[in-house]
Amino acid sequence: MEFLNRLLENSTMPWLSAMVLGLMTAISPCPLATNITAVGYISKDIENRDRVFINGLLYTFGRAVTYTAIALVIYLGVDQFKFSGFFQRYGEKILGPLLIIIGLFMLDIIKVKFPGMSGLTSKMQKKTRWGYLDVILLGLVFALAFCPYSGVLYFGMLVPMTVASASGLYLPIVFAIATGIPVVIFAWILAYAVSGIGTVYNRVKVFERWFRRIIAVLFIAVGIYYVFRVYL
Amino acid sequence: MRTFQMMLALVVFMPVMACSAQTEKKDAKTGSSNKIEAYYFHFTARCMTCKTVEAQAKQNIETLYPELMKQGNISFQSVNLDEDAGKAVGDRLHVYGQTLLAVKGDTKINITNEGFMYAVREPEKFKAIMKEKIDALL
Numbered sequence: 001m002e003f004l005n006r007l008l009e010n011s012t013m014p015w016l017s018a019m020v021l022g023l024m025t026a027i028s029p030c031p032l033a034t035n036i037t038a039v040g041y042i043s044k045d046i047e048n049r050d051r052v053f054i055n056g057l058l059y060t061f062g063r064a065v066t067y068t069a070i071a072l073v074i075y076l077g078v079d080q081f082k083f084s085g086f087f088q089r090y091g092e093k094i095l096g097p098l099l100i101i102i103g104l105f106m107l108d109i110i111k112v113k114f115p116g117m118s119g120l121t122s123k124m125q126k127k128t129r130w131g132y133l134d135v136i137l138l139g140l141v142f143a144l145a146f147c148p149y150s151g152v153l154y155f156g157m158l159v160p161m162t163v164a165s166a167s168g169l170y171l172p173i174v175f176a177i178a179t180g181i182p183v184v185i186f187a188w189i190l191a192y193a194v195s196g197i198g199t200v201y202n203r204v205k206v207f208e209r210w211f212r213r214i215i216a217v218l219f220i221a222v223g224i225y226y227v228f229r230v231y232l
Numbered sequence: 233m234r235t236f237q238m239m240l241a242l243v244v245f246m247p248v249m250a251c252s253a254q255t256e257k258k259d260a261k262t263g264s265s266n267k268i269e270a271y272y273f274h275f276t277a278r279c280m281t282c283k284t285v286e287a288q289a290k291q292n293i294e295t296l297y298p299e300l301m302k303q304g305n306i307s308f309q310s311v312n313l314d315e316d317a318g319k320a321v322g323d324r325l326h327v328y329g330q331t332l333l334a335v336k337g338d339t340k341i342n343i344t345n346e347g348f349m350y351a352v353r354e355p356e357k358f359k360a361i362m363k364e365k366i367d368a369l370l
Contacts, residue, residue: 002353005349005350005353005354008349009349028281029279029280030279030281081326081327082328084328085322085328085329086328088275088328088330089275089329092277147279148274148275148277148278148279149279149281149348151329151330152330152344152345152348153348155329156344156345156348157345229277230277
C-alpha cells in the first residue's frame with residue numbers, strides 16, 4: 001500500500017495513476033467481502049479452468065462498463081457531488097439484501113417461474129449464454145457497491161482525472177482491469193488447485209455441485225454481513 | 233435472472249432520474265463569517281480509514297490552532313449525512329458524500345483526497361497539508 005501511495009504521488013501518466021487507484025481499491029480491506037464473493041462466483045465452473053478465466057475477464061468487463069458509464073454520465077454534466085453521494089449512500093445498503101436474494105436463488109430456496117422460462121438455477125447450470133451474462137451482471141453490480149474508501153478513490157481521484165478531457169474516458173477501463181486482476185488471479189488459482197485435486201479422485205462433477213452450494217451460502221453470509229454493517 | 237436484471241436496471245437508472253442537471257458545485261454562499269469551520273461528512277456505516285481520517289483531522293486542528301479553538305474562531309464538526317440534521321448541513325454546503333471540508337465564509341477547501349491518502353500511513357504529512365490549506369484561509 002505504501003508503495004502504491006508513492007507510485008500514485010509520483011505518477012505523471014494518467015493510465016498508471018488509474019491502474020494504481022484500481023489496485024488500491026482491490027486490495028483495501030473495505031471491498032474484501034465482495035471480492036471473496038466474486039472469486040467464489042467466478043470459480044463456479046470449477047471443472048473448467050478456461051471457463052473460470054473467461055468468467056474472470058467478463059466480470060472485469062462488467063466492472064469496466066459500470067465505471068465508464070458513471071464517468072460518462074458525470075462527463076455529460078450530471079452533478080458529480082450529488083451523483084457520487086447517491087452511490088455512497090445507497091451502494092452498500094442495496095448490496096446486502098441483493099446478495100442474500102442471489103444466494104437464495106442459487107440454493108433454489110426461492111423459485112420464480114417466469115413465463116417461457118424454466119427455473120433460474122437450471123438455466124444457470126446449463127452452459128448457455130446466461131452463464132456468461134450473469135458474470136457480467138455481477139461485475140456491473142459489484143462495481144456499483146462503493147464502500148466509503150473506494151468511493152473516495154473513484155469519485156475523488158479517478159473521476160476528476162477522467163472527466164478533465166474526452167481523451168480521459170479510457171481511464172475507468174484501466175481502473176476496472178486493476179480492480180479485477182486480483183479477483184481473476186485468485187479465482188484461477190482456486191480452479192487450478194481444485195480441479196487438480198478433483199481429477200485425481202475423478203470427482204470433479206460432484207465437487208462442483210457442492211462448490212456451488214458453498215458459493216450460495218457465501219453470498220448469503222456476505223449479504224448478512226453487509227446488512228449488519230449498514231443497518232444495525 | 234429476470235429479477236436480477238430488473239434490480240440492476242433500477243440500480244443503474246435511479247440515480248440518473250434522481251439527479252437533476254448540473255448545479256453550482258463550489259463557492260456556494262455559506263454566510264459571511266471570519267470563523268473557519270471544518271467538517272467531516274460521513275454516513276452511518278464507516279470504514280477504518282474513514283474513522284482515522286476524522287480522528288486525525290480533529291486532532292490536527294486542535295493541536296495546530298489551540299488559540300483559535302479557545303477563541304471560538306475555528307471549529308471541527310463531524311456530520312452524519314444519514315441523519316436529518318446532518319443532511320441539512322450537507323445540503324447547505326452542497327456536500328452529498330464523504331468529505332473533509334474547511335469553510336470560511338464563501339470559500340470552501342476540500343481536503344478529502346489528502347486525508348484518505350495520508351491519514352493512516354503518513355499522519356505528519358496529512359497534518360502539514362491541513363496546516364498549509366487552513367493557513368491560507370486565515
